Amino acid sequence: MAEREADRSVSHTVRAQLALRDLVLSGRLRPGERISELQAVEITGVSRTPVRMALVRLEEEGLLEAIPSGGFMVKAFSERDILDSIELRGTLEGLAARFAAERGVSSRDLEPLKECLNEIDGLVRQDPISVEAFSSYVALNARFHALLTELSRSPPLIRQIDRASALPFASPSGFVMAQSALPEARQILLIAQDHHRVVVDAIENREGARAEAIMREHARLAARNLRLALRNRTHLDLLPALALVTTG
Amino acid sequence: MAEREADRSVSHTVRAQLALRDLVLSGRLRPGERISELQAVEITGVSRTPVRMALVRLEEEGLLEAIPSGGFMVKAFSERDILDSIELRGTLEGLAARFAAERGVSSRDLEPLKECLNEIDGLVRQDPISVEAFSSYVALNARFHALLTELSRSPPLIRQIDRASALPFASPSGFVMAQSALPEARQILLIAQDHHRVVVDAIENREGARAEAIMREHARLAARNLRLALRNRTHLDLLPALALVTTG
DNA sequence: TGAATTCACCGTGTATACATTATCTTCGAA
DNA sequence: TTCGAAGATAATGTATACACGGTGAATTCA
Incomplete structure (x- = not known):
């Protein structure tokens, strides 16, 4: 599958961050739902390392919430x-x-x-x-x-x-x-x-x-x-x- | 070298974050100075993966600044x-x-x-x-x-x-x-x-x-x-x- | 039949090897 | 002497293998 020109110019981490952010904001992932790293790997097409980076950044951004036992879930807002x-x-x-x-x-x-x-x-x-x-x-x-x-x-x-x-x-x-x-x-x-x-x-x-x-x-x-x-x-x-x- | 009890209870990422934060706040690293991951690995005693996580978190915390070409440096404040x-x-x-x-x-x-x-x-x-x-x-x-x-x-x-x-x-x-x-x-x-x-x-x-x-x-x-x-x-x-x- | 225990699987934490890119140094030419 | 280019070195980006822990299901015992 050929990558688009724009995709090649940015790092895998940024690509994963954009893809996961869209996924969360589109509502395809429900609030409270866990985002497994392997699942994110399948979605974004990059390996676990950049996926983890993207998840950490999305948590700091406020879209995700850390699960005490590890990993992240979609944050819920009132x-x-x-x-x-x-x-x-x-x-x-x-x-x-x-x-x-x-x-x-x-x-x-x-x-x-x-x-x-x-x-x-x-x-x-x-x-x-x-x-x-x-x-x-x-x-x-x-x-x-x-x-x-x-x-x-x-x-x-x-x-x-x-x-x-x-x-x-x-x-x-x-x-x-x-x-x-x-x-x-x-x-x-x-x-x-x-x-x-x-x-x-x-x-x-x-x-x-x-x-x-x-x-x-x-x-x-x-x-x-x-x-x-x-x-x-x-x-x-x-x-x-x-x-x-x-x-x- | 025996680890202290407290060190074993927390993740390597947190340990690295604490060690690096102390290092920055103590002033042993000058503002503007680059923090190389390998250098941080030697200091903290953990591998590059948790070190990278710690660096990202310290950036979000405001103590470090991302270098456009990659990596982090100590932030300077007026x-x-x-x-x-x-x-x-x-x-x-x-x-x-x-x-x-x-x-x-x-x-x-x-x-x-x-x-x-x-x-x-x-x-x-x-x-x-x-x-x-x-x-x-x-x-x-x-x-x-x-x-x-x-x-x-x-x-x-x-x-x-x-x-x-x-x-x-x-x-x-x-x-x-x-x-x-x-x-x-x-x-x-x-x-x-x-x-x-x-x-x-x-x-x-x-x-x-x-x-x-x-x-x-x-x-x-x-x-x-x-x-x-x-x-x-x-x-x-x-x-x-x-x-x-x-x-x- | 219900509850508890054990086992298996899934998921994250960590380490490390490899690839790529940036930076610094050195050498050469103007 | 200074500027530029090229190569070497070092640093980050990425992928993946391994280890550990937690959760859930299945099985067994009461």
Whole structure:
């Protein structure tokens, strides 16, 4: 079987990590289910050594849980866990925004964020917003949040935010696609974009408390999206990560 | 060579992790220096497989940094990195305190914290405070912070706080021993203990904002300790972790 | 028939050999 | 003398064999 070009360029460990992550997030492995190394070897096509590495990294990532007697199982999340993870991410992004505001940011460094804002403006102008526009929004939104995090110029904080955002349902764009099917969709996006503008303004004027508060509130939009999507039970297939959620 | 009883009870991976962590924190390996696996094998006495596992875990812990071309090196921290890590930890503990206050805590769950408070009171009553009392304070303080974190009843947040506190200079008791040699020592401890009392009171009265704010301020005591200790340059040997700090 | 014990199999922990890639040193030429 | 290239050395990535422990099933005894 010929390998694809992309597969040859990365290590077996990374390949296994990607394959196993997809497997977990797709829900083909149930929460609580053990992932045996031999099973993972068959799935990924690499040997046990890189598979073990991938499993350890996925545990640190938060997708797997170590079994006391050895090995790993798929982690289970409650709805409360997800809401807390969102609040947590918002708190960290708030701290990043405050750092940026307090420490000052050159207009040159603010430039790419403002470009991001303008591009998003172009997207949300249409009514209704197409599915393609939603996809573009997801990418631009992720870019905005990454740039904002960088503005803190704090490696320890950036690292922690990256880890907190690693879980798909905690990431800034985790529930954007889910909301695309909702009637409130456009309105929510407009509010989110206003948050974006406000935080940039606050940072520019060195208003630390305002920058922090708005990022916290901004994250709570994701929590609202989640609740709306769960209530409407529509297009839940847009949220494969919810396979990890144990309803109870 | 006979192994000690304790060594036989844990896996080689854990043994290697402990040995390598000590090596890094003791400063015998300079920041930026590469840790070769073979070198680590000689030091730890176990084979490459558990050594690799230990290195990966120490990277996730934040003590090592992956080299793009492969392998790991000792991570370097600036003074700013340390201060940011402390502020980060304070922010997370603040969130935990707010969660506890907002969600409510039974008086039964508050009991162990209050016991902690009373025991610390017994320590700080003496003047001056003995070195042994400082050691006891370190243990009790760690216990208090752990209990407080648990009160949030939020596994994702607890996990993140544990990771943020893993770095020795970011942990709640990171700079307590360093301050023991300072003339301001007792006063700082009294203030810290007052913070402890205030946060318990705030949680009891379900004052979320107050609980959050006091924990943030509480963490800044550690930052003050660090600055004092660095300025006085006295008893820096009490802070082996500072070997990781690159002065610049 | 039920419970306990033993045996077998499955799974992880560990060690090591092999392959590949990066890095350093040395030699040569401009 | 300095820059570059090539080879040697060393380090990591990977595969696999072996050892140990745990779990489950089957069998035997009460």
